[in-house]
Amino acid sequence: MNESVLGFYDRMASEYHLMFGDWRSEVRAQGATLDRLLRVDEQPLRVLDCACGIGTQAIGLALQGHRVHATDLSPAAVARARSEAEAFGATLTFGVAAFQSLSGEVPEQFDVVVCCDNAIAHLIDDADLVHALHEMRSRLVQGGRLVVSIRDYDRLLEPQGSPADPGLPGMGSAATSALPAGTMPRVFDGEGGRRIAFQVWDWTEDRRSYAVNQFFVKSAAEGYTTSHYVSRFRALRRAELTSALRQAGFLQTQWRMPAESGFYQPLVIASRD
Structure with a gap:
């Protein structure tokens, strides 16, 4: 994970919540969903969120009563998460650490x-991916569980076929891209006015990775203003992540899809035996 990833999250820390219609509600909802998936009894779990960002899952799990330590490679994101935790009245601890250095930066071990949020897909190289997963495994107690979520690349990379010609110039089947070009714009109205969030994806020739161009268009006194952030992600298929988990020492893995788990992305739960 390189400096461009760090810069991406440092710069976007103040606006990351704009991806959501209501980020504060999302924090509580995701915390409740993960709690249902992970809780085994009434005892709180010791949780390390090693990609905490501005605190979406970490704060949500803390609000469910778990003992959470939250880390991220971005100092700006961690600072925002700490501030948001105070606003929520949530109790948790924070630190700055990259995936590849967890064993050196986080001495404790955790139940989970x-x-x-697809953070693991920033690791483009197989060796970096396996190393990061090994570091995550090192922070688990015996029998502890790792939870990773990724974008559903298996579905995104399926052949789409040729849609019907809509009758517009340049929009016939010959102009159809075999790869998704981004996300549909989402329009939100709130106290700060109207905003539009969307992504444009620029794929590499080998189709293994792509640049995410994240745009936020916000209403202003005279029209609209636009923010743009860019970083690279790997199109990480489920079989590739399962293989990397096994190479990192996780022998038991289970995939939970959104329809089953209630979480918005596919989740893999891997146990440290």
């Missing part, structure tokens, strides 16, 4: 390590 969480890495959500």
Whole structure:
């Protein structure tokens, strides 16, 4: 994970919540969903969120009563998460650490390590991916569980076929891209006015990775203003992540899809035997 990833999250820390219609509600909802998936009894779990960002899952799990330590490679994101935790009245601890250095930066071990929101897909190289997963495993107690969520690349990379010609110039079947070009714009109205969030994806020739161009368009006194952030992600298929988990020492893995788990992305739960 390189400096461009750090810069991406440092710069976007103040606006990350704009991806959501209501980020504060999302924090509580995701915390409740993960709690249902992970809780085994009434006792709180010791949780490390190693990709905490501005605190979406970490704060949510803390509000469910778990003992959470939250880390991220971005100091700006961690600072925002700490501030948001105070606003929520949530109790948790924070630190700055990259995936590859968890064993050196986080001495404790945990019942659960969480890495959500497709953060693991920043690791383009197989060796970096396996190393990061090994570091996450090192922070688990015996029998502990790692939870990783990724974008559903298996579905995104399926052949789409040729849609019907809509009758517009340049929009016939010959102009159809075999790869998704981004996300549909989402329009939100709130106290700060109207905003539009969307992504444009620029794929590499080998189709293994792509640049995410994240745009936020916000209403202003005279029209609209636009923010743009860019970083690279790997199109990480489920079989590839399962293989990397096994190479990192996780022998038991279970995939939970959104329809079953209630979480918005596919989740893999891997146990440290």
